[in-house]
Amino acid sequence: MTAQRRVVAEVLDGEHVHLTADEVHARAVAKLPEISRATVYNTLGELVTLGEVLEVATDKRAKRYDPNAHQPHHHLVCARCGAIRDVHPTGNPLSDLPDSERFGFTVSDVEVTYRGVCPNCAAA
Amino acid sequence: MTAQRRVVAEVLDGEHVHLTADEVHARAVAKLPEISRATVYNTLGELVTLGEVLEVATDKRAKRYDPNAHQPHHHLVCARCGAIRDVHPTGNPLSDLPDSERFGFTVSDVEVTYRGVCPNCAAA
DNA sequence: GCTCGACTTGGATGAAGTCCAATATCTGGT
DNA sequence: ACCAGATATTGGACTTCATCCAAGTCGAGC
Known part of the structure; x- marks a missing residue:
């Protein structure tokens, strides 16, 4: 558990919304200015495979990340x-x-x- | 109704599958070699707004085009x-x-x- | 045949995401 | 505390899919 991953987790946790990867990155940068886009993508991917976060593709633009993974909806x-x-x-x-x-x-x-x-x- | 649009319509009509825009373009080129990608995109967009074809975004890769627009499924x-x-x-x-x-x-x-x-x- | 408008073309551009080599950091063993 | 190996991060290049645009082409009506 590194600082970068904690920041990404905090961003998703604090906001009960459906953010795009770029929005996650923007909010993560606000807390940890040197975090890179690649790390955000890596961490989001790990959270998805861990089942902590869901990817949703409601439009054909950017994927969105849904932290409400534990309650089916x-x-x-x-x-x-x-x-x-x-x-x-x-x-x-x-x-x-x-x-x-x-x-x-x-x-x-x-x-x-x-x-x-x-x-x-x-x-x- | 131009030759290009007819070709795009034929591609979708002949195949009851879910093609990506690039696949539609590839098959259209087989029938009309000089057709451009932009025209395929334009025509697909028109068919979608006319309700003749549905866009489906099942994965987060390319959009797919579903010619089976008149029967709900x-x-x-x-x-x-x-x-x-x-x-x-x-x-x-x-x-x-x-x-x-x-x-x-x-x-x-x-x-x-x-x-x-x-x-x-x-x-x- | 000419003109106007619509259509098409190909290339540039943009958005979203992935990949990679170099660097940094952390961990356990001594 | 130090070293070595493993793991994580970085930034930039790259890929893919899609859209935009200026220039060129085509065709219907006069």
């Missing part, structure tokens, strides 16, 4: 401004996929992304 | 090789999102991505 994304909220739908979509639709795959995970317009953008 | 992705199948789960995930979890959003769409390992990769 899905995402609700504003189509206009890109805002992301965690949501907890009822039901389990895994049980909605019959064997006949699995094509022999071993299905282990499911991601659900709801899309819509947030109240702010609807008002504007 | 979701995707099953192999975590190892990236293979994509269209699937049709039962149930409607939209009805699984209670009002209390919508945060005032006007929710209009939902994407479901199942992840697993395909038979080929499981055998290897």
